[in-house]
Amino acid sequence: MVSEVQNNPTAILRVERLSMKFGGLIAINDLNFEAKRGAITALIGPNGAGKTTVFNCITGFYKPTEGMLTMTRQNGEEYLLERMADFVITKKAKVARTFQNIRLFSGLTVLENLLVAQHNPLMLSSGFTILGLLGFPTYKKAASDAIEKARFWLEKINLVERADDPAGDLPYGAQRRLEIARAMCTDPELLCLDEPAAGLNARESAELNKLLLDIRDETGTSILLIEHDMSVVMEISDHVVVLEYGTKISDGTPETVKNDPKVIAAYLGVEDEEVVELIEQAEAAGLDDITAAVDLLSTEALHEIEEAHPDMAPAALIPSAPATVRRARATTAKKPVVKSAADKTAAKPAASTVKSKPTTPTAKSPAAIKPGATANALAEPRGGKADKLIVIKGIGPVNERKLNQHGIFHFDQIAAWKKADIIAAEAYLAFDGRIAREDWIGQAKKLAKQSQVTPAPKKTGGAK
Amino acid sequence: MADVQKIEPDSVFAKAVKEGLLAGALAFGLFFLIVGFRTDQNIRNELVLNQRWGLLAIFVLVAGIGRFLLTAYITPWSEARSKNKRAAVEKEQSAFRKSFPKIGLGLLLIYPFLVILILWAYNGSIMGGLQGSLKYVDNFGIQILIYVMLAWGLNIVVGLAGLLDLGYVAFYAVGAYSYALLSTHFGLSFWLLLPMAGIFAALWGIMLGFPVLRLRGDYLAIVTLAFGEIIRLVLINWTVVTKGTFGISGIAKATLFGIPFTPGPTGFAALLGLPNSGVYYKIFLYYLILLLALLTAWVTIRLRRMPIGRAWEALREDEIACRSLGINTTTTKLTAFATGAMFGGFAGSFFAARQGFVSPESFVFLESAIILAIVVLGGMGSLVGIAIAAAVMIGGTELLRELEFLKRIFGPDFTPELYRMLLFGLAMIVVMVWKPRGFVGNREPSAFLHKRKMVSSEFTKEGHG
C-alpha cells in the first residue's frame, strides 16, 4: 500500500486546524490529527467534546468554520472534504459513515438497504433509469451483481437468513451491524463509525471487534471510530485520538493513551479502584475468582465466536468478493494477515518481542525473564515464534503478555510446570488457585501434544 | 388477577346500555338545533320555523343504537376474533388476494361490454343497451379511472418519495390547459399533445421542485398548496390566453388513428357500419384512460425496482441516511416531482379531450384533497389499495346520485349529493380508525434474496416532506 501513494504514504485523512463554531459555542477548536491508511483510528473523549461534530465535518454534514480536511484516496487523488457536499464526499472521496442513533431505512428490507447503498453504480448501469426501464441487459447484470455484493456483506454480518425482513424488525445489535454493512456497500476507503458498540452487550461488542478487524484486514478500508466502550477501543484500534472541549488532549497508541494521566482524569477515571472494589465485592459474595472472570472475558468470547462461525471464511474464498478485497490483499501480502481478533492479539505481543530484540538487545534479554520467573523460562520463544497461549482457557491477552514477559512462550513449558512453578506464576499473575482450578497444565499438555502431531505451527490466515 | 381478566357478560351489556344512552343524549344535544329545527321561507316570503322531530329521532336512535351495538356485540366479537387470529399461525395470502390484481384487470378490460350486455338483456334491445351503458361507462368507468390515474401519479410523490404535495391538481390543470390551448390555437392532434402535456407538466414539476426542495413536512405542504392555488388564479386572471372563468370550450376530441368519433360519413360508426351512438367515443375514452392508468402502474412498478425508485423509498424513510450513502437527494426529489407531475399532465390532457371544455372550476383545491385522500386511504405506495380507494370514494359519490330511496326516508327535498363531502369525511374517519395505514398498508419489497415477504406497515414511514 505504501508504493501506491508516494506523496503521502500513510495518512488517508489529514485534519488540519479544524474549527467549528455554532454561534458563540466553540465545538471544535484548532484540531489536528491524521488517520493512517489501513489502520483503525479511534476518536474518544468525554460527552460533548465534539467528536460527532468532527465526523459531521468530515462527512460534509457540517461546513467547518475553519480548517482543512484532506482525504487521499488509494489512487492518489486528493479531496478537500470541507469544500464538498455530503453526498459527493461519499460518492467521490469514498468516505462512508454510520450514525450514533441508527439510521436504517426501517421500512425497506435488509437486502434493499444494502441495494440503496449501491445507488450510484446502479444508476449508471441503468442509464439513469431510462435503459433500465426499457429492460436493457446491462442493468439486469448490474442488479444481480449488486445483490451478490449485498449477499457477501450479509454473510459477513450473519444476516443472510433475515435478508428479506424489514430492517426495523431486526434486534438492535443486528441493526448496528447492518448499518456498517450498508456503509461498506458504498465501497468506502474510509469508514467513519459513530459509537458502533453503543447499546451492545459484551458478546456483541466482541463480535463487532472481529467484524471491524476483518473489514480493515480484508478490504483495506481505513476506519475512524468514535467509541466509549474501552473493550472495543483498546483492543482493536491502532491509534487513539482523545478530545476534550473540542481540543486534542492526547494522541498515540492505545497503550500510551490509556496511561496518559490527562486522559485518565478527563475521561477514563481510575481503573484500579474499580478492580479493588470488584474484588471486595466478590469476596463478600464468597467468590474468589472474580479477577479471573474479568480476565477471562475477552478470550472466552473470542473463542466462542470462532466456534460459532467457523464458516466466516476470508473473503477470498467467496467468488463474489468485491474487487476492493482483492486489491487490499495484494497490498497487505507482505505482513502476516491476521484472520481474527484472537490471532491478532496473540500475534501482537509475540511480534513486538521479536521486533524489538535487535534494537534493544540488552534491555530485552535480562528484562525478558523477570525476577520470580518459573524454572523453565526461556529468554525468547523457540524459533522466534510463540504459541498462542490464549488458546488455554483462562489466559487472556493480558496474562499472555505477562507470561511472555516471564519467559513462558510455549504450551509444553506450562505443561511441564511443577508446584513451585505454579506458585511462582500465580505470584506474578496475581491470583491464586486459578491455574489448578482451570487445569492450565492439563490444557497445555493437550495443546502441546497437538502441536507435535502437526509440527507446522497453526497459522490461520497465513495462507492467503 | 381473575377479576381484571374476565369481564362478566352482564357488565358488558350494562356498559353498552349506558354508553348507548349517553351517545343518544349526546346526539340529541348536538342535533337538537341543527336537525330538529329548520327555517324555511313560505310562499309569502315569510320565515317559518319547521320542527323535524322525526328526523331528529332517527339521528338520535342511530347514534344510540349504533353505540349500543358497537359496545355490546361488535367490540367483543372483534376482540375475540383478533385473539383467535393471534393464536393461529400467520397464513399465506389467500389465492383470491394473490390473484386479485389479475381478476380486477380482467374485469376492467371487459367492463364496457359487460355493462352493454347486461343492459341489453335488461332492456331487450341493443340500442337500449348502448345508450343505457353511457352513464355507467362515463360516470363510473372513466371518472373512476381518471382518479385512479391521478392518485397513482401522486402516489409516486407522496407514497414513494414521501413528499407531501397538496397542489397536485396544478399539474392536472397544466396538462388540461396545454392540450386545450395548443389544440384550439394550433390544431395539433391529441396524440401529439398527450406526451407534450406530460412534458409540460413535468417541467412545471421541476420548476416547483427547485424552490421547495429545502422545505420539509408542513412547510412543503403549504408551499405546494400555494402553488396549486397560484396556477388556478393565473388561469382565472390571465383572460387573454385562458379566457378566465369562461374557460375554453370546443376542444377537439381525440381520434382513433385519425378516425374521428363524429356522426358524419367518415366517422367511426359509419365506417364500421354500426348504429349511430355517442357511446363509441365513451368506450374509446374508457380504454384510453385504462391504457394510460396501466401505463402509470407499469412505470411505477418498473421504477420501484430501479435504483431511482429504491432511492425514493429510502428518501421517505430517512433523508440524511440517503445523503450519507452518496445519493443526491436534490435530483432524487426532482425526479419524483417530475414523474408524478408528468402523469398528472397526461391525465389532464385526457380530461380536456373527454370534456371538450376546461375551466379553472375543475382545478380547485378540493380536487387535490380528494386525490391525496385516495392515496392515503389506499395505503401509501400500494397500487391496488389506491385503485380500491378510488373506486370506493369516486364510485361511492356517483352512487349517491342514484340512491332514490333515500328521498323516501328523508323526504323529497333530500338531495344526497349535498351530503357527499360529509360521507366522504365519515368514510375517511372510519377507514383510518379501522385501518390506519389504508386499505393495503403492507409494502412489497423491490428485491429479495430468498422469498418475497410483505413488509408490515408498522415499519414503513410516511416521510417528512
Place this chain on the structure above:
Amino acid sequence: MSEKQALLSVEGVETYYGNIRALSGVTVHADPGEIVALIGANGAGKSTLMMTIFGMPRARTGRVVFDGKDITQLPTHEIARLRIAQSPEGRRIFPRMTVQENLQMGASLDKLEYFDEDSRMVFDLFPRLKERINQRGGTLSGGEQQMLAIGRALMARPRLLLLDEPSLGLAPLIIKHIFEAIKELNKTTGLTVFLVEQNAFGALKLADRGYVMVNGIVTMSGSSAELLANPEVRAAYLEGGRH
C-alpha cells in the same frame, strides 16, 4: 411473599406488539429502597417491560401494582403522577426546548418549591448540563442528551426511577458518576431504582438484586452477587470485556 411491602410488583404480565408477544408471564418486583437491575440480550424485552410499567403498551394479561395500587389500566400520565419517573430508551428529550425547559418539564407538578434544589442536584451530577443550560435539547451531543434524560427523570422527585440503559453513549467517567450518584440517592433518600442495562457488569455491581430476561421471559433472579457468580450469567452477559 414480599408482595405486601413491594413498591412495584409486576405479576404475570404479557405484552404484545400487534400479534407478536414481547413479554410472556413476567413477574418481577422492587422493594422500597432497592436497586434492581434487569439484564438480558438486545431484543429480550427489557425495554418493553419498562414501557409496560408505564402503560405503553398496556399489559394484556397480568397486572402491575405500584405501592399497593393496581396501575395496569391507568393512563400513562396518571402513572407518572404517582411519581414514577423514567429515562426512556432513545432519550426522548424535547429537542426544541432548552435544557432548562426540559428539566422544568420533568419537575413534579405539585412540588414546584423544590425546583431550584432539584435542578442544583442535577447540575451537580452533570456539570455539563449547566454549561449548556440555555441550549436547545436537540443541539446537545448524544451523551449530553442522555444526561438530560436522566436529569429530567430525577427532577420529578420520583419514588421509583426507571432507567433504560442509562450508560448508553456515555463516557466511562460519566457512567461511573451516574452509577455513584444513583447509589448515593438510593442511600440518602431511599429512592427505588429499576434499571435496564446492556452493561450487565456495571448494573449488577450497582444493584442489590437482578433479573435476567431471555426472549420475554425472566429466566433467573437473585442477588447481584449470586448472578455475578453464576456461570451461566457470566457466560452469556459478562464475558467479552468488562465495559
